[in-house]
Amino acid sequence: MISEKMVGLVKNSSVIRAMFEEGKKMAAEFGRENVYDFSLGNPSVEPPEAVKKAIIEVAQDPDQNHIHGYMSNAGHDEVRSAIADNINRRFGTGFDASNIVMTVGAAGGMNVIFKTLLDPGDEVITFCPYFGEYKNYVSNYDAKLVEIEADTGSFQPKVEKLAGALTKRTKVVIINSPNNPTGVVYSRATLERIAAILEEKQKELGTSIYIVSDEPYRELAYDGVEVPYIPTIYRNTIVGYSFSKSLSLPGDRIGYLVIPSEIDDYKDIFAAAGVATRILGFVNAPSLAQLFVSKCLDASVDLEIYNRNRELLYNSLKSYGYECIKPEGAFYLFVKALEPDDKAFAARAKEKHLLLVPGSTFGCAGFVRIAYCVDYDMIRRALPAFEALAKEYKGE
Ligand code: PLP
Numbered sequence: 296m297i298s299e300k301m302v303g304l305v306k307n308s309s310v311i312r313a314m315f316e317e318g319k320k321m322a323a324e325f326g327r328e329n330v331y332d333f334s335l336g337n338p339s340v341e342p343p344e345a346v347k348k349a350i351i352e353v354a355q356d357p358d359q360n361h362i363h364g365y366m367s368n369a370g371h372d373e374v375r376s377a378i379a380d381n382i383n384r385r386f387g388t389g390f391d392a393s394n395i396v397m398t399v400g401a402a403g404g405m406n407v408i409f410k411t412l413l414d415p416g417d418e419v420i421t422f423c424p425y426f427g428e429y430k431n432y433v434s435n436y437d438a439k440l441v442e443i444e445a446d447t448g449s450f451q452p453k454v455e456k457l458a459g460a461l462t463k464r465t466k467v468v469i470i471n472s473p474n475n476p477t478g479v480v481y482s483r484a485t486l487e488r489i490a491a492i493l494e495e496k497q498k499e500l501g502t503s504i505y506i507v508s509d510e511p512y513r514e515l516a517y518d519g520v521e522v523p524y525i526p527t528i529y530r531n532t533i534v535g536y537s538f539s540k541s542l543s544l545p546g547d548r549i550g551y552l553v554i555p556s557e558i559d560d561y562k563d564i565f566a567a568a569g570v571a572t573r574i575l576g577f578v579n580a581p582s583l584a585q586l587f588v589s590k591c592l593d594a595s596v597d598l599e600i601y602n603r604n605r606e607l608l609y610n611s612l613k614s615y616g617y618e619c620i621k622p623e624g625a626f627y628l629f630v631k632a633l634e635p636d637d638k639a640f641a642a643r644a645k646e647k648h649l650l651l652v653p654g655s656t657f658g659c660a661g662f663v664r665i666a667y668c669v670d671y672d673m674i675r676r677a678l679p680a681f682e683a684l685a686k687e688y689k690g691e
Contacts, residue, residue, distance in 0.1 A: 310652060311652050315337075317650065333649065346588075349591050368569040368579050372392050375397065397551050398535070398552055401539065403550065408533055419465075420469065426509070452489065461493075468507070473622075477627065486523055506525055508526075510534055514540070514596075517602050520623040532555065533552060533558065535552055608628060608667050635660075
């Protein structure tokens with residue numbers, strides 16, 4: 296008999312994953328070229344060549360016990376130093392290895408930091424729409440996810456609702472920019488307003504409120520848009536980074552946390568994050584992946600491929616009458632459903648073999664998410680289906 300808590304979790308298990316599985320079934324039935332699966336954020340661009348070279352280099356290292364052995368729970372020292380140096384060069388910070396904990400992707404990092412910070416009943420704030428897995432990560436530690444409603448005009452966070460949502464139990468505010476599911480990049484002005492509210496509230500309540508900046512899409516930003524580095528804006532910031540999307544390595548499960556020395560209770564938090572890494576069963580992030588990504592810190596996937604997809608899909612959908620914000624980052628479009636019920640709309644889209652994820656999965660009903668980290672040709676083939684769907688709703 297599985298646990299009661301798991302019964303609920305299994306029942307509400309990821310809609311996105313379910314659609315991904317459904318897509319595979321439909322491909323078998325109708326032929327792969329006739330199914331347009333926009334459900335999963337699985338990178339379609341190949342990892343850069345530097346990754347392959349680095350893997351070979353690491354595999355051939357004469358010190359095989361170092362490559363494959365246990366290490367500090369926080370990860371290899373030289374990897375953490377290389378990452379700290381890279382961040383310092385890019386953002387003018389002053390980190391060293393003692394500020395970096397290697398993690399099993401962003402998901403592993405979020406779980407490590409939540410295990411470190413959260414007591415049962417603590418509150419974690421998230422701005423809608425948000426990555427639905429946050430609900431599960433927070434519930435792993437019996438804390439409560441508090442949603443702040445979406446600004447469906449700009450999809451910037453509704454900052455004016457933040458102060459009212461902060462309580463003595465608020466431990467964390469999650470920021471995810473570039474955002475999944477909207478592709479919106481939070482502006483510096485918005486982040487500065489959030490920082491000012493949190494500073495004031497910390498003083499008023501006498502508590503520490505940490506921003507956890509979930510950054511798997513940091514490197515996926517278009518047209519030179521600035522993605523501000525939040526530790527330089529708000530002192531109590533912990534960053535969760537991942538190489539899943541920046542280097543197209545989601546299966547290798549590698550990322551890191553940045554825990555700045557300036558945050559409240561730094562020493563305890565850094566030490567506890569190492570223990571959390573161990574007792575959650577990760578023990579340490581995968582050694583080989585740590586070592587090869589540390590040689591690819593300046594590499595990146597070819598962003599122009601995603602950009603081409605973004606332009607084609609955005610411009611085409613607009614021309615068919617769909618409403619949507621042009622995303623500045625990540626590889627998602629968040630499109631207004633053509634009827635109020637986003638699930639019903641996604642079901643109608645599925646009849647045309649378009650697999651889209653309902654916005655309610657992200658705490659924002661009335662929209663659907665389209666992941667455009669797919670083949671350009673699949674988008675081209677899917678366009679008539681999008682157009683036919685719009686026409687159907689218009690009664691044409
Ligand atoms: N956070 C967000 C916003 C995501 O979109 C994802 C994955 O899609 C993750 C975290 C998890 O990423 P990772 O594969 O690095 O664990």
